Amino acid sequence: MSAGYGQLPVLTDMNLRVDAGEVVALVGANGAGKTTTLLALAGEVPVTAGQVRFDGKPWAGSLEQRARGGLRLITEDRAVFMSLSVADNLRLAHKSLDEPLALFPELEPLLRRKVGLLSGGEQQMLTLARALAGDTRLLLADELSLGLAPIVVGRLLRAVRAAADRGMGVLLVEQQIRNALAVADRAYVLRRGRVVLQGPAAELRGRIGEIEASYLAAEAS
Structure with missing residues (x-):
């Protein structure tokens, strides 16, 4: 192409x-x-x-x-909602949190935290969890x-x-x-x-x- x-x-x-x-x-x-x-x-x-x-x-x-x-696309700017919590970001993409948390257990203690307060690495884990879980x-x-x-x-x-x-x-x-x-x-x-x-x-x-x-x-x- x-x-x-x-x-x-x-x-x-x-x-x-x-x-x-x-x-x-x-x-x-x-x-x-x-x-x-x-x-x-x-x-x-x-x-x-x-x-x-x-x-x-x-x-x-x-x-x-x-x-x-x-298809899932992850761009350089990390497609997450900074003003929402980790849990709410996951729920926007998945009905259940079980699969994304199984992929990245590191996110479980952060579920109530606003994404804007996470480190860059934690934000990228969240981004990838949203992309890899599901269909x-x-x-x-x-x-x-x-x-x-x-x-x-x-x-x-x-x-x-x-x-x-x-x-x-x-x-x-x-x-x-x-x-x-x-x-x-x-x-x-x-x-x-x-x-x-x-x-x-x-x-x-x-x-x-x-x-x-x-x-x-x-x-x-």
Whole structure:
């Protein structure tokens, strides 16, 4: 597919696949097109050529319509309601709190606390709990690790890996390639809106130095 904003093309001739039960990492420097890829797949950015397919069929419609089919999108800004409690945030997405709390027991003692009073890591756990619980079939996650301590990042990525092991498909955008490849099955490297490298994560883990030097250096947006 190709996609962009108005007359500004961002993605060109992109082909990628996410299967059920796997984590696929999407890595690249700032401005490579990672976030635009997620937004195009979610129906938030127009696809100008090619198409998005889900279960082998063309997938059109808004983000809300795609969400009814099992898509969840996590953006960099953490889609939670800061003025509401943790419990109320969970209830907006799920009738029962049992499943999200089973995924992140750390949230149980925080249920009555307003989200705006949580740490960044706790807010991201809440965001991920809302996204992973329920009938989610495909998760698109943008920079889960942004601004968080390594121990929290590890906790979040383990939850993503466990969700894939239960059958969910995950497309994970990460600027930190080591974090991404630690939990991924496969990976794509983007540069200026094109896939320039792809392969099994186990193979790419042995080429991290080369990938960082060749593809992940800062580039103009």
